[in-house]
Amino acid sequence: MDLLRKPFDKKYQNWMKAHLAVKITKEGIEPFVYDEIEQFQQKCLTDICKNNGLPVGTTCSSCCTENVVVCPTNRICNAGRGRCNFHRNSATQYRPSGCPNKICHNFKNEIQRAHRFYGAAYKNTDATQWCSNTWEVAKCFMPPDGYKNSTSATETDFNGIIAVLMNYRAFQSKVHADLSKQNNIFYQCREVSTQITHCPSMQVSDADLRHYFGTLRSILTDPAYLASNRDAQIALRRLVELENEEQVSDDETRxxxxxxxxxxxxxxxxxxxxxxxxxxxxxxxxxxxxxxxxxxxxxxxxxxxxxxxxxxxxxxxxxxxxxxxxxxxxxxxxxxxxxxxxxxxxxxxxxxxxxxxxxxxxxxxxxxxxxxxxxxxxxxx
Known part of the structure; x- marks a missing residue:
């Protein structure tokens, strides 16, 4: 198709609307996800201080991620097959004695227990910031590759946000869907995002577009919490308005x-x-x-x-x-x-x-x- 005429093609317009629909949905659940991880971060620090007799507010920023991850650890380091690329020098070796401030190793254990599959993505995260940057904690619940440089929720794509929601166990109490089931609605939304992002033809049929909008709406209307969440409901209104628009505004998508x-x-x-x-x-x-x-x-x-x-x-x-x-x-x-x-x-x-x-x-x-x-x-x- 001639590139000069492509923007006027209906299926191409549908594809752009689908992209924007994912973006709007992501913005609707971002604050919810961030707030829950921030509460987890603060609870971890409070419990660690209490259980180890530390003054309230004790933190640590001296332990890197490699210092708290045992070598070898499956899917992270390969010491069993030769030189470990993760624990690469003397400064990045695992510390069997633990964090000198009694914070970081305990924080790592809390993250491990909170992960639905006990498979925290430590390659993504910087442990020196666990006490100060909530999103470095959130990245432990994302896929193992591709999110190392995502320093905030706004810099993280939709699939990364959904991964945090699905992999952090405590989210189950805030959503109606059963997150333990593979085909839950959040999983379906992640699949929608993947299909739109990896669509080589850059075309979406009317039927697929209706399906995409319906699936994304189901997240924002989850009755357990998001149905009454202000950010989610603002996003829902924007989603409905977008679905009813005939063309996508350049200002909205840039x-x-x-x-x-x-x-x-x-x-x-x-x-x-x-x-x-x-x-x-x-x-x-x-x-x-x-x-x-x-x-x-x-x-x-x-x-x-x-x-x-x-x-x-x-x-x-x-x-x-x-x-x-x-x-x-x-x-x-x-x-x-x-x-x-x-x-x-x-x-x-x-x-x-x-x-x-x-x-x-x-x-x-x-x-x-x-x-x-x-x-x-x-x-x-």
Whole structure:
């Protein structure tokens, strides 16, 4: 499928909506998961201090994860097959005598007992932060690979959040679903997320989309706790609104990372534009010249002045994962150029029926190509 037309394909739109639905659901359960792990962290520290005769508030930040994990430990270190890659030097050896502050080894034992399968993912976590960073404790309940650099709930994907919820035993008292059963609703939601993320065709049928929304809603309406949780109910309302929308808004789907990428691209394009402009023309001569520039085959000819400005074609849809602006889908194709010392805007293609016109303060996304009057392309986005 032509990339310029792909954003308008119904199944592609469904795929983008499914991505956003997972994102909204994740945001709805994040605070719930974080709060429960924070309570576990504080309870562990309180109990450890009490059981070992330590002053209330005693912590430790000197033991690394390797110091509290026995060597060898299945699926973590391979000392039985040669040199251990986990306990790699003298500073990262297991300490049989335990934590000098009597905190970290006991904390590790509490985590082990709290894990549904007694298989905490110690490779993910930094034990030096167990007393200070709640999410380092949460990472012990995630899959063993891929979450080492996730330092907060917002940096953790949906599957990681669900893994914490399923693997920390105490969550069972806060959800109606039986977490011990493999096909529980949280497991199903994780499967939905995996199917959407690993969809090579980037297409979702209407039937699958309805199934995805229904499955994700079931988490947010779990009667034990989430059905009355404020964050979950806000997410539920957003999910219902999204399901009823015909198109996905670009603003809704863009992340801070996308904004950073755009800023970097913009700076790069500006630098390239200045470099090409300086090397390809003489500004003083350009202001006195008038040149006819031909558009691509399906465009008309026009004349431009002031080649330091050139002309810009605006209006081709720019495909951008994971979102699509409504305004972009309905925009006109226009040409902007300089003539007689002023800026001119010419409409070369107009939408016959536009159900939603852009208005003041709307954010629009556009594709453009800029040319100097000698025909040299200086920018395209």
């Amino acid at each position: 992340s801070p990372l996308h904004s950073e990428i755009d800023a970097e691209e913009s700076a790069k394009h500006q630098e390239e534009t200045r470099s090409q402009t300086d090397s390809s023309m003489d500004v003083d001569k350009a202001q006195e010249q008038k040149t006819t520039v031909e558009y691509p085959e399906d465009r008309r000819k026009t004349e431009t002045k002031h080649s330091e400005t050139g002309y810009i074609e605006i209006g081709k849809p720019r495909p951008y994962f994971p979102g699509l602006s409504r305004t972009m889908a309905e925009c006109k194709a226009v040409v902007v150029y300089c003539e007689d010392g002023g800026l001119k805007v010419e409409v070369v293609h107009a939408v016959e029926k536009c159900e939603r016109k852009s208005k003041n303060l709307d954010r629009v996304t556009m594709h453009y190509t800029g040319f100097l009057e000698n025909g040299t392309q200086f920018d395209s986005r």
